[in-house]
Amino acid sequence: MDKKTLLVGLAAFLLIGVVAAGVFLFSKPASFRGTTYAEPYPVAPEIELTHADGTNYRLSELRGKVVLLFFGYTSCPDVCPTTLAELKLALEKLGDTADQVQVLYVTVDPERDTPERVQEYVNHFNPNFIGLSGSVSELAKIWSDYGVFREIVEGTSAAGYLVNHTARVTVIDQEGNLRVSFPFETPVEDVVHDLKLLLK
Amino acid sequence: MLGQGIAIFIYLAILTGLEFFIAISFNSVPLLVVVALVKAALVLYYYMHVYKLNLEAEVDDESYDYKAGTNRLGLWLFLVSDSFVFGGLMIMRVNLLGLSRPELNQLLGLGVTAVLLISSFFMNRGETLIHNGDRQGFLNNTAITFLLGLGFLLGVVLVEWRLAIHEGLTASSGPAGAAFFMMTGMHAFHVFTGLILLAIVWINGRRGLYDVKNYPVEAAAVYWHFVDVVWIFFYPALYLIGTAVR
Numbered sequence: 226m227d228k229k230t231l232l233v234g235l236a237a238f239l240l241i242g243v244v245a246a247g248v249f250l251f252s253k254p255a256s257f258r259g260t261t262y263a264e265p266y267p268v269a270p271e272i273e274l275t276h277a278d279g280t281n282y283r284l285s286e287l288r289g290k291v292v293l294l295f296f297g298y299t300s301c302p303d304v305c306p307t308t309l310a311e312l313k314l315a316l317e318k319l320g321d322t323a324d325q326v327q328v329l330y331v332t333v334d335p336e337r338d339t340p341e342r343v344q345e346y347v348n349h350f351n352p353n354f355i356g357l358s359g360s361v362s363e364l365a366k367i368w369s370d371y372g373v374f375r376e377i378v379e380g381t382s383a384a385g386y387l388v389n390h391t392a393r394v395t396v397i398d399q400e401g402n403l404r405v406s407f408p409f410e411t412p413v414e415d416v417v418h419d420l421k422l423l424l425k
Numbered sequence: 426m427l428g429q430g431i432a433i434f435i436y437l438a439i440l441t442g443l444e445f446f447i448a449i450s451f452n453s454v455p456l457l458v459v460v461a462l463v464k465a466a467l468v469l470y471y472y473m474h475v476y477k478l479n480l481e482a483e484v485d486d487e488s489y490d491y492k493a494g495t496n497r498l499g500l501w502l503f504l505v506s507d508s509f510v511f512g513g514l515m516i517m518r519v520n521l522l523g524l525s526r527p528e529l530n531q532l533l534g535l536g537v538t539a540v541l542l543i544s545s546f547f548m549n550r551g552e553t554l555i556h557n558g559d560r561q562g563f564l565n566n567t568a569i570t571f572l573l574g575l576g577f578l579l580g581v582v583l584v585e586w587r588l589a590i591h592e593g594l595t596a597s598s599g600p601a602g603a604a605f606f607m608m609t610g611m612h613a614f615h616v617f618t619g620l621i622l623l624a625i626v627w628i629n630g631r632r633g634l635y636d637v638k639n640y641p642v643e644a645a646a647v648y649w650h651f652v653d654v655v656w657i658f659f660y661p662a663l664y665l666i667g668t669a670v671r
Contacts, residue, residue: 230432230471237436237463241443244459252453 255422258415259396259405266402269294269395270370272331274359277344282357284329285401291326291423292397296373296390298334299346304392304409305330309350312394315416316351322424328354333368333375333390335361371395398423426553433471434546440464441542445535448665454524457661464657472549472650475501493640500644504651507615511655514608515662521600524667529605530588534664537580538656541616544573545653548623552646555630555639563642564630570649571623578616581609601670608659615652622648 269292272284284292293312297305309330316323330347332338335358338346343356358364368375376389392409396419405419444460447453469475478501485491551566589595589605596606622645629635635642 227429230429233467234432234436237440237467241440241456241459241463245453245456248453248456 257405257419257422259407259411259419261405262403266398266404269397269401269403270367272329272357272367274331274357274363274367275340276355276357277340282355284397287327287329287397288401289325289399291399291420293326293328294331294371294395294397295329295393296331296333296368296371296375297392298332298388298390299338299342300334300385301388304390308392308394308409309347309354311411311413311416312354313350314413315420316353318413318417319420319424322421324353325424326420330354330356331367332356332358332364333373334377334388335359335364337385396420396423426556427550429471430546430549430553433467433549434542436467437464437542437545438539440467441535441538444661444665445531448661449531452665452667454666457666461657461661465654468545468650468654468657472545473647473654489638489640493638493643496640496644500647504647507651508655510611511659514604514611515658518604518608518662521604522667522670525601525670526663526665526667527589527594527601527605528592528669529585529594529664531664533580533585533588534660537577537585538660538664540573540580541577541653541656544570544577545650547573548646548649552639552642555635555642556637558636560630560633560635563635564627567623567627567630567642571620571627574616574620574623574649578613578620581613581616585609605663608663612652612655612659615655619645619649619652 269284272282272294274282276282284294295305295308295312297308299305309328312328316326316328319326328347328351330343332343338358340356340358343358345356347354347356367373373391374389375391378387378389380386394407394411394416395403396405396407398404404423407416407419440460440463444457444464447456447460478497480490480494482491482494547566548570551563551570554562554566586606586609589602594602594605596602626635626642626645629641
């Protein structure tokens with residue numbers, strides 16, 4: 226190999242090395258696309274409710290998994306089915322790592338939603354989703370812990386009344402800390418992106 | 426000259442491997458673009474010897490060198506105009522897909538890319554050998570180039586396309602499919618044309634038409650390398666950059 230060709234090769238690799246160094250130095254660390262909680266991350270308030278199968282269900286038992294927490298109700302005409310369908314899609318896109326993610330659906334309408342009814346409802350989307358209900362007093366504490374607004378609107382629907390409620394999905398990490406939340410209609414890609422970051 | 430061809434081939438092979446590693450590890454778009462540009466520059470200079478456009482003008486306009494010079498200029502003007510076709514396809518891809526790419530078998534993509542790259546290496550050998558007066562060496566290397574080119578063409582059209590269609594990626598399945606089939610199809614058409622040119626120079630070479638006057642071999646070789654340069658950009662654009670979408 227002659228000297229010039231050797232120098233050209235060295236120059237080529239040097240150029241790529243310089244660009245690579247630049248990419249590493251100036252690229253921002255991967256960041257969440259949802260709304261993040263600041264450090265130190267707040268500990269997710271405990272949720273303890275009776276599940277449809279009769280067992281006592283605790284959020285703290287889900288340590289080690291990423292939890293997607295969403296509040297809604299089974300007579301919900303718009304926001305809840307959309308969000309649950311998108312979460313189902315996000316889990317499908319995660320592929321093999323989806324079993325490290327648990328979707329939790331807590332009702333805001335305990336007067337109509339029994340634990341059985343909520344679980345049956347989420348089964349339509351994905352049988353691995355967990356649906357929970359309980360007494361008004363039990364739930365009232367959870368709603369207030371998670372800052373969930375909830376208001377019954379009488380006589381506005383053929384199916385009885387509607388419930389206005391907060392439509393954010395809250396993401397709890399493997400250590401049980403609040404990390405990210407997504408507003409309604411966050412693109413599925415963004416949800417998948419953030420879940421992948423957490424599952425790394 | 427043969428040693429130089431080998432050195433450039435080694436550079437290109439390392440860069441192709443590096444490119445693949447970048448794509449599967451941290452997928453930095455600027456870095457992939459720089460690697461592609463470096464690869465293209467190496468091919469343009471060493472395999473397509475673009476500097477020959479700048480050779481001292483021959484005064485005698487009846488001489489072979491003078492005619493070869495004007496032919497060379499015409500060939501490069503054609504290549505420039507042809508690259509607008511591929512440039513347009515590339516812009517289409519960037520607009521339609523951005524930082525996503527069609528869902529394809531990345532190892533298969535690396536495989537066909539390697540085949541095309543190796544074919545360029547043998548093309549360079551063939552061209553150098555006819556310059557040195559080694560007709561048999563030229564014929565052998567051109568034949569190898571032809572077979573590798575045919576392997577690339579069949580690999581893309583028969584294997585890759587069939588796999589993609591089987592996976593539900595068709596020309597009408599959405600922007601990813603449209604970009605994939607339009608880009609690989611237009612490129613494969615050029616590979617096909619290149620194969621015809623290679624066959625012509627091989628047959629004429631066997632009949633003893635080329636000695637020191639071998640511009641047709643040079644033209645076929647430059648065209649062949651041009652098709653390789655196009656793939657140097659299309660390959661990362663279709664197989665490496667961004668995340669896969671259906």
